[in-house]
Amino acid sequence: MIDLFRRNRIPNLITLGRLLSVPAIILCMIADASGVALCLFAFFGLSDFLDGYLARRWGATSDFGATLDPIADKFLIAAMGLALVFEDLIPLWFLYVILGRDILILSFMGLFLLLKKEITPQPSLLSKVNTLVQILYLMLVLLEKNMGTTITFSGVSIHKIGISTVVFFTLISGTDYALKAFQILLKKETS
Numbered sequence: 140m141i142d143l144f145r146r147n148r149i150p151n152l153i154t155l156g157r158l159l160s161v162p163a164i165i166l167c168m169i170a171d172a173s174g175v176a177l178c179l180f181a182f183f184g185l186s187d188f189l190d191g192y193l194a195r196r197w198g199a200t201s202d203f204g205a206t207l208d209p210i211a212d213k214f215l216i217a218a219m220g221l222a223l224v225f226e227d228l229i230p231l232w233f234l235y236v237i238l239g240r241d242i243l244i245l246s247f248m249g250l251f252l253l254l255k256k257e258i259t260p261q262p263s264l265l266s267k268v269n270t271l272v273q274i275l276y277l278m279l280v281l282l283e284k285n286m287g288t289t290i291t292f293s294g295v296s297i298h299k300i301g302i303s304t305v306v307f308f309t310l311i312s313g314t315d316y317a318l319k320a321f322q323i324l325l326k327k328e329t330s
Contacts, residue, residue: 146197146199147197147198147199148199149193149197149199150190150191150193150194150197150199150200150204151190151194151199151201151203151204151207153186153189153190153193154186154190154204154207154208154211155207155211156183156186157183157186157187157190157211157212157215158207158210158211158214158215160179160183160215161214161215161218163179164176164179164180164183164215164218164219164222165218165219165222167179168219168222168226169222173281173284173285174285176219176222176281177278177281177282177284177285180215180219180274180277180278180281181278183215184215184274184277184278185274187208187211187212187270187274188271190204190208191208209262212270213241215274216237216270216273216274216277217234217237217238217241219277219281220233220234220237220238220277221234223277223280223281226284228280228283228284229280229302233302233305233306236305236306236309236310237273237305237309239313240269240309240310240312240313240316243313243316243317244313244316247316247317247320250320250324251320251323254324256323256324258323263312263315263316263319265308265311265312265315266312266315266316268308268312269305269308269309269311269312272304272305272308273305273308273309275301276301276302276304276305279297279298279301280298280301283297283298
């Protein structure tokens with residue numbers, strides 16, 4: 140019998156749980172149970188950092204986990220972003236910015252596969268910060284929805300600060316990935 144709960148499998152199970160939580164979170168949003176959606180999104184959003192920490196600490200990193208982790212992140216963020224667009228809580232262009240960066244990264248990965256370039260995707264610190272900022276911002280939007288008020292800091296809407304911060308990190312990390320991809324393409328071409 141396969142022991143699913145061996146210590147070296149727990150990080151991947153956490154990641155898989157995050158991916159599988161997406162339909163439940165969206166169902167909560169559809170059922171107007173945004174408080175439950177907020178709790179689930181916060182729990183599974185923060186699990187992104189737990190799975191990576193445990194994998195490194197326990198020496199349980201794997202290609203499977205390295206591939207599944209960003210997929211789970213993207214599904215969680217994209218699904219919540221879409222739900223918040225439908226509720227008219229965030230603008231559609233904002234979701235385009237987030238998804239545009241991810242499409243850019245996937246396009247480079249597809250290009251590398253097409254050109255038979257062997258690379259091992261490694262998330263940069265900028266990418267990790269970007270994911271954190273996106274998750275925190277979406278949690279903030281859900282929190283404001285549940286509170287029924289706008290949170291301000293020195294008279295400025297935290298919503299506006301959050302959206303600006305997410306756009307900044309999304310564009311910067313997308314540019315970082317693009318520059319690294321071009322470096323890999325140029326390096327491999329000359330080798």
